[in-house]
Amino acid sequence: MSGLSRRGLFGLGVAGVAAVGAGAVATRALVDEPVAHASSTSGPVPFYGSHQAGITTPAQDRLHFVTFDVVTKERAELVGLLQDWTAAAARMTQGKDAGTFGAVGGDPEAPPDDTGEALGLPPSGLTLTIGFGASLFDDRFGLADRRPPALADLPAFPGEDLQKEISGGDLCVQACANDPQVAVHAIRNLARIGFGKVAVRYSQLGFGRTSSTSRAQATPRNLMGFKDGTNNMKLEDTAMLRDYLWAAPGDGPSWMDGGSYLVTRKIRMHVETWDRAPLAEQQAIFGRDKGKGAPLTGTNEFDAPDFAKTGPDGTPVIAADAHVRLAHPSSHGGARLLRRGYNFVDGSDGLGRLDAGLFFMAYQRDPRTQFVPIQKTLSAKDALNEYIKHVSTGLFACPPGVVDAGDYWGRALFS
Known part of the structure; x- marks a missing residue:
């Protein structure tokens, strides 16, 4: 099964299978290998590059986000895992199985090296983006002096x-992908x-992107x-992007040059209360026409938005506590974020209310001067706070991209 794409497993004829036999495709070709008849939403996204894919990549429709705690105490095992993960990511983002033999091609007496639920599916625009949390920079792996200043606790x-x-x-x-099963x-x-080396701490499924990261995309809607x-x-x-997204030489340790910092926030929406609010009140809270x-x-x-414009009664048309005013760059010295959030509905809370909201994700050059001042203002003054609650948080240093098959996620950090 080596080199066989998910689509190819079921869709290629005999000649097609012969053309992509074991060892026929060089690892680096994962970047450029076309997927037959791929559409803009089903084809592959290049894995190799100076920046990680999944940041400025046009936002896909589905998310599966996960955090891990490292359970091994051996630095070499952690490095080996990052190498193995990178190789698997390079394959999966191009529509291939996670391992050489795939879900059905190995020793039948051994566990497969791919779980198999994506057999027959195209790449679906899959991107995989990794980040390192502040807790990784303790005394376990000799990384304490390599923690970037921008990775300061929120x-x-x-x-x-x-x-x-x-x-x-x-x-x-x-x-991120356009098919939830692929993600x-x-x-x-x-x-x-x-x-045996890491354990899942938590994961979050998301759907219906809540931001556009390309001018070719229409602006989506949140659950409100x-x-x-x-x-x-x-x-x-x-x-x-140069000024507000990518870490530059001199910002911090050189291993983060070309990387970015990810802030995550799970924001529960009190949708039942919101749904009973009058339209005029909803629009005043956001400062926008619904x-x-x-x-x-x-x-x-x-x-x-014209924040100076007043109505007949002399009050601002966009209220002082409206979300659009408080989140606007003009309120924070021009600070901007690149948002990649997703809606979520995690069933109900057992009390007849939907456990629903926004899984907020934002990339930036330095959270201390971008996310933190923005969130301080929003959390103190935003009228929307009556209808939302932040229930989780995360901050991660996302290193630069993997440049070729000899590279791996975070290589410069461990060099």
């Missing part, structure tokens, strides 16, 4: 109700490969029914 914010068991973690992996398959295989992330940074914003997404001072979604 402060406590007013009103949050954080659950320790779904916060933090030594490692995180973000799997779950990827995380499941990394957990399988890591057995509002367009979300209208002013998000986009992959086309080259200068902004239908078009336009600011209350404009007519189109991308109109710049």
Whole structure:
């Protein structure tokens, strides 16, 4: 089964199978190998590059996010795991099985080296993005002096109700894809490969991206029914990405040059209460029209909000505690984030209420000057706080990309 794509397992004819026999495809070709008849949502995303995929990649529709605690005490085992994970990620993002022999091609008396639930499925735009939590930089692996200053613990914010068991973690992996089974398959295989070296701390499924990361994408809606992330940074914003997304030489340790910092927040929405609020109140809270997404001072979604505009009674059209005002870069010295959040519905809470909300994810160059001041303002003043509760948090240093088959996730950190 080596080199056989998921789609190829069921869709290739005899000639096609012969053409991709064992050893026929070089590892580096995983980047450029085309997938026959792939559409923009089902084809592969290149794995190798100066930055990790899954950050500026046009946001896919599905998420499986997981954090791990490292249970081995051996540095060499951790490095070996990162090498194994990188090789598996390179394969899976191109629609291949996680291991050389795949789900059905190995010794029948041994466990398969792929779990098999993605057999027959295309790559579906799968990206895998890794990050290192602050807890990894303790005294276990000799990394304490390599912790970036920007990986400083996030402060406590007013009103949050954080659950320790779904916060933090030594490692995180973000799997995004346009097919939920492809995303779950990827995380499941990394957990399988890591057995005995890492243990899953928590995971989160997400659907219906809540931000666009490309101008080619329409702005999606969150579970409150509002367009979300209208002013998000986009992959086309080259200068902004340089200034606000990618860690630069001199920002911190050199192993993070070209990387980024990920903040995660699980935000529970009190949707039943929200659904009983009048439309006018909902729009005043967001500062936007619910239908078009336009600011209350404009007519189109991308109109710049006019925070100085007042109504007939002399009060601001966009209220002082409106979300759009408090989250706007002008309120934080121009600070911006690249958001990649997802909706979630995790069943009900046992009291007849949906356990639903937003799994917020935002990448940035330095959380101390970007996420932290923004969240301080929002948590203290945002009218939306009546309807939401932050229940988990995470901060991860996401290293630069894997440049070729001889590289691996975090190599410079351990060099």
